[in-house]
Amino acid sequence: MENNVKPRAGFGTAIGVLAATLGSAIGLGNIWKFPSLTGTNGGAAFVLVYILATLLIGLPVMISEHALGRKAKADAITTFRKLAPGSAWWLVGVAGVLAAFLIMAFYTEVAGWVFAYIVKAIGGGILSTDPEVTSAAFANLITDPTQSLIWQWVVLVWVAGIILFGVSKGIERMTKRLLPLLFLLLVVVGIRSITLPGGGEGLTFLFKPDFSQLTWQSVLIAMGLAFFKLSVGMGTMITYGSYFREDQNIPATAARVMLADVAVSLLAGIAIFPAVFAYGFEPTAGPSLLFITIPAVFSSMPGGSIFMVLFFILAAIAATGAMLSLFEVPVAFLNERCKMSRKTATLVTFALLALVGSTAALSNSSMANFKLLGKTMFDLFDYATSNVLLPVGGLFICLFVGWRWGYPQVKAELTNGGKLNNERIVRAFFGIAKIVTPVLVLVVLLNGLGLF
Ligand code: PHE
Numbered sequence: 001m002e003n004n005v006k007p008r009a010g011f012g013t014a015i016g017v018l019a020a021t022l023g024s025a026i027g028l029g030n031i032w033k034f035p036s037l038t039g040t041n042g043g044a045a046f047v048l049v050y051i052l053a054t055l056l057i058g059l060p061v062m063i064s065e066h067a068l069g070r071k072a073k074a075d076a077i078t079t080f081r082k083l084a085p086g087s088a089w090w091l092v093g094v095a096g097v098l099a100a101f102l103i104m105a106f107y108t109e110v111a112g113w114v115f116a117y118i119v120k121a122i123g124g125g126i127l128s129t130d131p132e133v134t135s136a137a138f139a140n141l142i143t144d145p146t147q148s149l150i151w152q153w154v155v156l157v158w159v160a161g162i163i164l165f166g167v168s169k170g171i172e173r174m175t176k177r178l179l180p181l182l183f184l185l186l187v188v189v190g191i192r193s194i195t196l197p198g199g200g201e202g203l204t205f206l207f208k209p210d211f212s213q214l215t216w217q218s219v220l221i222a223m224g225l226a227f228f229k230l231s232v233g234m235g236t237m238i239t240y241g242s243y244f245r246e247d248q249n250i251p252a253t254a255a256r257v258m259l260a261d262v263a264v265s266l267l268a269g270i271a272i273f274p275a276v277f278a279y280g281f282e283p284t285a286g287p288s289l290l291f292i293t294i295p296a297v298f299s300s301m302p303g304g305s306i307f308m309v310l311f312f313i314l315a316a317i318a319a320t321g322a323m324l325s326l327f328e329v330p331v332a333f334l335n336e337r338c339k340m341s342r343k344t345a346t347l348v349t350f351a352l353l354a355l356v357g358s359t360a361a362l363s364n365s366s367m368a369n370f371k372l373l374g375k376t377m378f379d380l381f382d383y384a385t386s387n388v389l390l391p392v393g394g395l396f397i398c399l400f401v402g403w404r405w406g407y408p409q410v411k412a413e414l415t416n417g418g419k420l421n422n423e424r425i426v427r428a429f430f431g432i433a434k435i436v437t438p439v440l441v442l443v444v445l446l447n448g449l450g451l452f
Contacts, residue, residue, distance in 0.1 A: 030261065039285060075336065076239065084400070119313075122309055163327060
């Protein structure tokens with residue numbers, strides 16, 4: 001065991017494992033990214049590809065990460081060092097640190113919008129079903145460089161503060177407890193949304209596929225979403241696996257996380273798209289979709305203003321759970337590899353994120369015309385992580401499990417040394433992780449990035 005690494009206490013219960021993993025997975029990906037991408041990529045066909053990618057790519061990568069982490073009882077870099085000493089596999093872990101950092105650079109901005117909307121919702125000024133009014137309220141926020149930066153800093157101080165004061169365990173526990181409430185509220189909003197006159201069209205958009213719209217580019221985006229959603233491809237789930245108990249059923253846990261995560265995304269879609277069509281919003285609005293549509297749904301609900309405040313608070317809490325798992329990656333890296341104290345590591349991560357993140361925060365204002373590879377910094381960080389770094393990371397994780405670690409090890413780990421009666425599932429998983437997932441990721445990456 002590495003000198004600085006604390007012995008791993010392990011999660012107390014099977015439910016604790018499930019909740020912790022869900023705390024990382026469920027976040028702005030469900031309520032912000034999923035609807036926004038579904039809207040810009042044509043609806044149901046995209047949703048279908050996303051679900052397929054989750055089953056055939058996201059889930060196998062998650063199972064692989066959990067198995068590797070529990071075996072090695074370490075973070076991603078150390079895990080590869082332990083299981084493949086003297087090789088370069090640990091670089092997968094390093095790529096994961098970069099991915100976590102770049103995701104945080106734009107995620108903190110979106111979280112900043114959510115925090116700002118709590119205040120706006122309390123003020124009451126955004127409650128309207130008029131697309132012009134809600135769009136203008138959102139545009140005011142994101143095109144103002146001062147507000148954009150301040151809200152990102154609020155989020156950064158909030159997350160770094162939680163870690164600095166050593167209360168992340170407590171906060172994570174709270175975020176997990178409140179996730180069911182977010183789920184419930186989404187159900188309520190969903191019911192309101194589908195019962196709006198004209199809302200049925202939104203359900204058609206969401207569930208009746210039209211494959212003529214589908215391009216390789218949107219298939220790549222759907223696959224990227226599957227990685228981003230489950231927090232896989234960057235080794236975070238290796239660290240989570242390292243805390244799993246020996247009797248935890250890994251494939252079953254991962255499958256439950258996946259199902260719950262997809263359910264929350266679909267619910268968010270059901271809450272948003274019927275309202276989009278009922279009120280004449282543009283489904284292709286992109287990143288603004290959540291922020292301009294949700295106020296419209298609430299304004300047509302009794303007690304809507306209170307529910308809206310609650311909604312954005314719960315969204316902020318879900319985002320916090322995801323951000324704690326992201327922020328922890330560079331902090332642990334600096335702490336364990338660069339021998340910084342945790343406090344210094346947190347402050348350094350904070351400062352670097354404030355610096356790099358500001359380019360994302362200003363992407364709709366002062367730096368709107370500053371583009372690399374044709375994208376603003378916000379879009380670039382988002383695109384490069386979900387559609388390149390995470391898939392490449394996931395590809396290597398599956399290749400490692402399938403071709404280097406090998407079936408006997410995988411079987412021992414996933415059947416809990418033969419105690420679980422799930423060998424058929426494990427064998428199916430192994431075949432998929434060894435062949436199907438890598439081939440799919442490669443084909444989608446090469447076509448989606450236009451390299452084929
Ligand atoms: N899965 C999180 C979400 O949907 C984002 C995330 C990605 C968190 C990668 C950790 C690692 O919001």
